[in-house]
Amino acid sequence: MGNVFVSVKDLELNNQYAYKWIDARFNLQDSAEGHHLFENSHIDQAVYWDLEKDLSDMNKAAGRHPMPDKEQLKALFERSGLQQQQNILIYDQGGAPFATRAWWMLQYGGFKNVKVVQEGYQALEQAGFKTSNEKSKVKTTSLEIDWQDHLYTDRNGVKDIVEGKVKRTLLDARAHNRYKGEIEPIDKVAGHIPGALNYDWEQLKTKGYLAPNDSLLEVVSKDEPITVYCGSGVTASPLYAVLKEMDYQNVQLYTGSYSDWITEYEVEKGE
Template sequence: MAKVFIELQEILEYNPRFIDTRFDLTDNTAGRKSYNEEHLEGAIYWDLEEDLSDMTSQNGRHPMISKEKMTCLVQKSGLNVDDFIVIYDQGAAPFALRAYFLLDWAGFTNVYVSRAGFGDLKRALPVSKSEPVYTKTTTIPNWTNRKLLTMDEVRQVVAGITEGQLIDARSNVRFKGESEPIDSIAGHIPTAINFDWELLKKDGKFLEQEELKGKLADLAPKDKPVIAYCGSGVTAAPLYSCLKEAGYENVQLYVGSYSDWIRENEVETE
């Protein structure tokens, strides 16, 4: 069973490389400002839109980055594939888990997301205003391409040609098409089921493994592929990660998500 989340006590036992991914979808400068004010000592900053998305692409609101961009990101960050890495954000947010997915895709095997947010972490760990400088590496990721689905591959799932269960991480009212505050078309990808990612957390933290197993146990057979998506590919990352934590063996992510799907495809409503 995959371990995605790490507890503060476990972090204190190691000397990890920290990645700060705090972000605010309503103010895309807030995360960097917060980092500049203070961050965990030694932490680098990865911005959702500057680093973890390709905002020049038309494939959804937070499109997938290229292998070339991801390779450059890990190299300039001074990361090696076997580094012990802990990613954090403000807590119970999707941003650290977006970074986790990208590193998982890139074949990093010792990557974890802090269950505690920055507010709790800074009470136990030293903080700094200085941005660290690490020596650039020549790391070449070991890509795990099966974790990432394109629109064409999702079409194969919808058509029943390829096995898999699509799971929509948005709210139920958006899934049913009863309300759509962001996208131009309301509804969901055909054949998808719904599990609101907000149900994966409480009290400012993601649920512990046993709780996640209980909530997610009956969504789909654990030995069959499950594909997480959302509106723009950001809040699907918590669902992707929590499905792994809950024991699902073959978890995939459609980063383009609903905002990409509706460019060329029909939808369903309930």
């Protein structure tokens, strides 16, 4: 096992119930699809975490997938029956940013023993892990959360980086033509946060799943503090996760990301 990811081939079938399973499947084009998939079939005793209902607070105005507050996340962890020290496995459809979003929220909450199943649900099913279409019976827990605030930053923290008050490298996870401001299919303003570098998270896909890529080393070195962002805070999470898998030590996530930044501040275009 790596720091973040585990391959299906490294999981033992007879150990299935030694893990707490979280299903994070989602579709950004069809927000109901993930829950429908879960209801149809999921790893037995898994709980479902919805990107927009559980892993974002869509009532906030801090980007397109705003960060839930600590009380909301604590309630999610507790109603999911989580224990701080238990072994937790998260899956999505593979090669997607949703399991890493859930994984990051658990890192923020101080959970130590959490892995993302690299190849996703279908590979687990094909490997013979028991599945179900029944809702899991969950015993709620009561947690003392050890919040890891250094893993998270907001718009003001990023402004301090842009102004040189804090020495960190901003790393934009979007496609290169969006970073350069040549196109912008979603947000009102095209470009990137001033001073940011670019590494398209799609480069992390290998054979349909997320994996380390040595080309990252050509963009950011392991000894520099890094703050990752994307458009809405979702696709930055696989980049964050792979950086941690590759032993980058000082990484944080700007969950508001570009869609939050442009509500207050100027952008750059070009390289």
